[in-house]
Amino acid sequence: MGNFDKKLERFWEVFIEHGGYVKVLTGLQNTVYIAVAGLAIGILIGTLIAIIRVSPKNNGLLKTLNSLCVFYVGLFRGTPIVVQLLVAYYVMLPMIGVNIPALQVCVLVFGLNSAAYVSEIMRSGILSVDPGQMEAGRALGLNYRVTMLKIVIPQAVKNIVPTLGNEFISLIKETSVVSFVGAADLYVAFNYIGSNNYEFMVPYLVMALIYIALVAVAALIIRQLERSLRKSDRRH
Amino acid sequence: MIDVIDLKKTYGKLDVLKGITTSIKPGEKIAIIGPSGSGKSTFLRCLNRMEEPTSGLIIFNGQGITDRKADIDAHRRQMGMVFQHFNLFNNKTVLDNIMLAPVYLALRDLRRLKWRNRLIRLRNLFRREKLPLHPINTSKAQIKAEARETALRLLKRIGLEDKAHVYPSTLSGGQKQRIAIVRALAMNPKVMLFDEPTSALDPEMVGEVLDLIRQLAHEGMTMVIVTHEMGFAREVATRVLFMDGGSIVEDDAPERIFTNPQHPRTKEFLSKVL
Ligand SMILES: Nc1ncnc2c1ncn2[C@@H]1O[C@H](COP(=O)(O)OP(=O)(O)O)[C@@H](O)[C@H]1O
Ligand SMILES: [Mg+2]
Numbered sequence: 279m280g281n282f283d284k285k286l287e288r289f290w291e292v293f294i295e296h297g298g299y300v301k302v303l304t305g306l307q308n309t310v311y312i313a314v315a316g317l318a319i320g321i322l323i324g325t326l327i328a329i330i331r332v333s334p335k336n337n338g339l340l341k342t343l344n345s346l347c348v349f350y351v352g353l354f355r356g357t358p359i360v361v362q363l364l365v366a367y368y369v370m371l372p373m374i375g376v377n378i379p380a381l382q383v384c385v386l387v388f389g390l391n392s393a394a395y396v397s398e399i400m401r402s403g404i405l406s407v408d409p410g411q412m413e414a415g416r417a418l419g420l421n422y423r424v425t426m427l428k429i430v431i432p433q434a435v436k437n438i439v440p441t442l443g444n445e446f447i448s449l450i451k452e453t454s455v456v457s458f459v460g461a462a463d464l465y466v467a468f469n470y471i472g473s474n475n476y477e478f479m480v481p482y483l484v485m486a487l488i489y490i491a492l493v494a495v496a497a498l499i500i501r502q503l504e505r506s507l508r509k510s511d512r513r514h
Numbered sequence: 515m516i517d518v519i520d521l522k523k524t525y526g527k528l529d530v531l532k533g534i535t536t537s538i539k540p541g542e543k544i545a546i547i548g549p550s551g552s553g554k555s556t557f558l559r560c561l562n563r564m565e566e567p568t569s570g571l572i573i574f575n576g577q578g579i580t581d582r583k584a585d586i587d588a589h590r591r592q593m594g595m596v597f598q599h600f601n602l603f604n605n606k607t608v609l610d611n612i613m614l615a616p617v618y619l620a621l622r623d624l625r626r627l628k629w630r631n632r633l634i635r636l637r638n639l640f641r642r643e644k645l646p647l648h649p650i651n652t653s654k655a656q657i658k659a660e661a662r663e664t665a666l667r668l669l670k671r672i673g674l675e676d677k678a679h680v681y682p683s684t685l686s687g688g689q690k691q692r693i694a695i696v697r698a699l700a701m702n703p704k705v706m707l708f709d710e711p712t713s714a715l716d717p718e719m720v721g722e723v724l725d726l727i728r729q730l731a732h733e734g735m736t737m738v739i740v741t742h743e744m745g746f747a748r749e750v751a752t753r754v755l756f757m758d759g760g761s762i763v764e765d766d767a768p769e770r771i772f773t774n775p776q777h778p779r780t781k782e783f784l785s786k787v788l
Contacts, residue, residue: 413564414601414694418615418701419591428614432605 282479289471289480298471305467306488312384312456312463313449317396319389320445324396327351329426331397332404347397354394360455363387367459380461384453392449399441403434436507443500447493454489464488515540515705515736516561521570523556530556532760533570538705538738543731545747545768546740548757549783554740557757558709561738562586562593575704591619594698594706598714600690602682602697609678612665612697613658620657624650661700668696672726688719692726699730706730708739744787748772756780 292298327347335341354362366387371378378386407430415425435442457466468485472478516538523531530553538544546554559565561572563579563586572580579589603611631647638644669675672692682690691711698706711727712720724746731737731750741747747754747768754771756764756779764771764780772788775781 408599408601408604410597410599410601411603414597414603415615416587417562417564417590417593417595417597418698419587419589420615420618421587424618428618429603429605436605 285480292471292474301467301470305464309453309463312453315385316388316392317446320392320396323393327397328400331401351394354391359391363459380459384456384461399438403438407433439504517573519571522568524568543752544738545751546755552757553760554757555709558707562590591701592704594703596708596711598710600694607679612700613661616700617661687715688722691723705736
């Protein structure tokens, strides 16, 4: 283990003295940013897709939109996110000729990817709400959209917070591929530290620990959220 | 008040309503009885188009609500509906359950009026003769305060004002159903539609709900009520429709239906349930 002590020492040296910690902090920040912003976009677009998918398809427009949504979800769930990142960054962007920083592209791709998953989660959440809730709203003369937004979706969201939480945790872990398009995440930071003296054992170990801590914090937040939502149910 | 002309409803090959014609006059209390699966709920739910009729006409206050162009939401606001399973909004307190629709709709109307006035003001910039603005004699705060007052008055009426701020999950079935009824009343409906309002209740709670419906009847509310409570139908209804197999088999005063039914199927049904 004397060997390990030495490795630890070297890691510490690079981490503190060669500015490794700055890279780690930046990486951490980017990781969290991509996951949080990605989930936010995912919830927004995913909810929209879910609403379209559960709406009664009584006209051509809704039928077309529904098919588009099915296609979208199939596309994003049917390909690995690395592929989506690569295609977005190295194919789509050059094709339309715009220059967007890698980090922003990552947020967008993770958002669009997550939207596909969130839409399915949200859809099953909406379908799990008693149809009587929609009926009661409609019978009072509220229209479909208002009843959906004020009555059905809030109940659906409450039912799916745990599943959405899992999606968030997956997202955190999946961000570890963003270096494929040159975004600086935790992997990039620890890789930098490791390459400094060709010693990867400790950096990668610490990286794993940081991911574990990150996921633990996320799980804690989700549990807290669940509990506060449940409390509002029983308020007297 | 409501005229139904040759109303038909099919689910695939199943003829659930086979051409129903009847009319409901203001002040009438109509009880619909009949065996399960005879189409009672489907008929009731066609009246406010919760079910889309396959064919036929429904005319409410002189307007065809089966028209494609009819503003069904506007009609539904005048037809209160009470469900077997209460359907209180689980994510809203009792008070919010009652206030939600009236407040939302009043605020929406206010918003529309304000926009119209903005447009008029804009047009007035370019006119010598100014167009008059729509008078607005209410405000957001006032709408909410009034709706709250109405809701609390209704809750007081059913003795549940202390439940105003609880969520439905904490209430008994009887309490839920009475709140569902006053939630519908808060819209000032012209007619109330009840679909087996006591069928999901424990026996000891049936009375409190029937009492409330009875009060409404005595106040002159027009109502259509699908029920298995024969005693209640006999006491409160001014007319009883006996449905079987998707048709109205017998339509008569309660005294005659219950003491001297004409049709053999009515006789058979009543002999089973009475
Ligand atoms: N959504 C539906 N799809 C198919 N069949 C239905 C549907 N709703 C009702 N039915 C059928 O229509 C018939 C009448 O139902 P309903 O109006 O609920 O009867 P009731 O209220 O008199 O018991 C039943 O045979 C029922 O199975
Ligand atoms: Mg029924």
